Amino acid sequence: MAADCRKRKVGKLAERLLDWVYPRRCAFCDGILGREEIYLCRSCQKRMPYPVGEPRCKSCGKPLADKETEYCWDCAAHEQSYDRGLGLFLYEGVMKDSLMRVKFHGRKEYGEFLGKLMVRYGGDLIRQVQPEVIIPVPIHKRKRSVRGYNQAELLADEISSGFSIPLRTDLVLRKKFTKAQKELSREDRKKNLKQAFYVDEKVRKYRKVLLVDDIYTTGSTINIIAAKLKQQGVKEVFFLTLCIGKGM
Numbered sequence: 105m106a107a108d109c110r111k112r113k114v115g116k117l118a119e120r121l122l123d124w125v126y127p128r129r130c131a132f133c134d135g136i137l138g139r140e141e142i143y144l145c146r147s148c149q150k151r152m153p154y155p156v157g158e159p160r161c162k163s164c165g166k167p168l169a170d171k172e173t174e175y176c177w178d179c180a181a182h183e184q185s186y187d188r189g190l191g192l193f194l195y196e197g198v199m200k201d202s203l204m205r206v207k208f209h210g211r212k213e214y215g216e217f218l219g220k221l222m223v224r225y226g227g228d229l230i231r232q233v234q235p236e237v238i239i240p241v242p243i244h245k246r247k248r249s250v251r252g253y254n255q256a257e258l259l260a261d262e263i264s265s266g267f268s269i270p271l272r273t274d275l276v277l278r279k280k281f282t283k284a285q286k287e288l289s290r291e292d293r294k295k296n297l298k299q300a301f302y303v304d305e306k307v308r309k310y311r312k313v314l315l316v317d318d319i320y321t322t323g324s325t326i327n328i329i330a331a332k333l334k335q336q337g338v339k340e341v342f343f344l345t346l347c348i349g350k351g352m
């Protein structure tokens with residue numbers, strides 16, 4: 105009993121020491137959190153944005169200007185390789201700030217909070233489509249070693265444990281671009297992007313895959329991976345991203 109109590113005390117002390125060396129920070133404003141605050145400081149708790157609501161594109165989930173339209177301009181013009189997907193929040197304000205800090209300023213710890221938001225607000229989609237596996241959109245391994253992590257994987261990890269769906273990071277890999285994207289025409293860009301992903305044939309054991317990423321903008325990355333997954337025999341591909349750009 106006494107030993108247990110001491111262990112607890114040491115545990116608490118270690119926790120406080122850790123808090124002092126690496127203070128926990130608010131995932132929206134990066135301010136240091138008080139002892140009672142979890143993930144967000146008190147003033148940022150009031151700034152929590154609402155997820156994107158209806159009307160939204162039936163295919164990619166982008167917000168639409170009017171209820172009469174079913175698909176965004178992009179989805180109406182091009183057939184998508186994925187079946188359906190959703191981006192939860194608009195890429196602006198506190199969400200944008202938070203993601204930028206995860207990606208470029210080493211704030212890996214926000215990943216837990218942002219992933220939990222995806223569990224909470226993406227739950228309906230996941231329960232409807234019942235994916236057999238979750239695959240985060242990969243980044244190149246050199247980028248991963250500089251950053252220390254892949255932000256999409258941090259989010260996917262939370263979703264995987266939230267819904268007890270296996271996470272696989274070995275089936276879709278990012279290779280190096282053969283040429284810099286900005287030097288290429290639109291068509292060549294697509295070709296270049298296509299060559300940038302490797303999809304392992306072992307993925308064919310899954311019928312339904314959920315791709316997870318931090319943001320959906322033009323959808324070209326998700327589309328190319330979805331097409332490659334289907335080439336390998338996957339039947340349905342869905343996506344869930346934390347943020348999404350606005351539709352037209």
Ligand SMILES: [Zn+2]
Nearest residue numbers: 130133145148
């Ligand atoms: Zn804050």
Ligand SMILES: [Zn+2]
Nearest residue numbers: 161164176179
């Ligand atoms: Zn769309």
